[in-house]
Amino acid sequence: MNTPSPSGHEHPQGSPVRLGALAPLTRPGWVEAGRHLLAGLDLAVREVNGTGGIGGRPLELVVRDTAADPERAAAAVGELADLDVAAVVGEYHSVVARAVAARADALGVPYLCSSAVLDDLTGEPTEWVARLPPAQSHGWRVYADFLLGTGRSRIAVATQPSLYWESGARILRERLLPHGGSVVELDASALTPEALCDALADHGATALLLLxxxxxxxxxxxxxxxxDRRLADVLIGAPAGQPEFAAWTAALGGDGTGIPFLRYLPDELGPPGARVGGELTECLGEEPSFVAxxxxxxxxxxxxxxxxxxxxxxxxxxxxPRVEVDGTRGRIRFSRVPGISVWQWAWAPxxxxxxxxxxxxxxxxLHTG
Known part of the structure; x- marks a missing residue:
């Protein structure tokens, strides 16, 4: 059984309440996602401090760059624990968040996972970890239902070695196969883009998903x-959300349009979300992603x-299990969801x-889950 690390001794009035914030801010991490995540964290901290902080004490982010490296992230949790943070927040990459959750659980440091969806964040159920985004099994089943609704059943997935991508391929296969679908995996690490196109044509794929x-x-x-003219009718999809960010359009232009992906925002934001969205636009200089x-x-x-x-x-x-908050995308409360080892908001849009x-x-x- 884990015992909590000390969360500090008596704090002088006005000393900051620290939150450890983890995000991919350098390559090979998804830097744009890290920048949007940090912008959302930072804006909310400034708003909290503008309304009196935490019992008169300012809230302070102590930021560490994970660079998509699980070992680096786990080490950062230990460092942040020694810096007396009240909790750890953040991270975008699921495999990294899994390492963060394991380390936080071992040290008795609360961790609120901001943006990583891998179902199995911890090997065993834990009281120390909670999560905001939908579990991968929930979101990717919605995506599979979308594919079935389009009548596309011969699915190819371009994938790379990763627990996250492997989990995604398994979820898609389990959802599609009972409905007559098929899923073939193409190793994007071994095939050139041209060779991958040849494989798509050979398999008669009706959709290619970018894992x-x-x-x-x-x-x-x-x-x-x-x-490739042979593939003119093939749907390209990206369930993990690659087209969400402006860099996608900057790199691909029109080629990057018409590629369905999962987005964790409602069709219309309510007043809190619209207000925060406007503030985030000013902070970022562009439309905020769901990650912000x-x-x-x-x-x-x-x-x-x-x-x-x-x-x-x-x-x-x-x-x-007792907190309830009006967030930008709905009323947030945590519960135990079967098959999920952490406290889970079930579910974000x-x-x-x-x-x-x-x-x-x-x-x-295109489709709502």
């Missing part, structure tokens, strides 16, 4: 498929926990969207 990193090899694969909203919601939840239950780490972890070929900056809703 690969961005920009490499996703961007070259899209370019190759778009230019996840960052803001993360701090909103923890601010409520810290104000209501105090900054002791055990008290923070004990508050997961899930939509399948794409970028409109006529207006690439516009997202079209």
């Amino acid at each position: 690969v990193g961005q920009p490499e090899p996703a961007v070259p694969i899209v370019r190759a498929v778009r230019r 909203f996840e960052g803001w919601d993360t701090v909103a939840v923890l601010a409520e926990v810290l104000r209501s239950h105090g900054t002791d780490r055990a008290a923070v972890a004990g508050a997961w 899930v939509r399948v969207v794409d970028r409109d070929p006529a207006r690439p900056e516009r997202f079209r809703t």
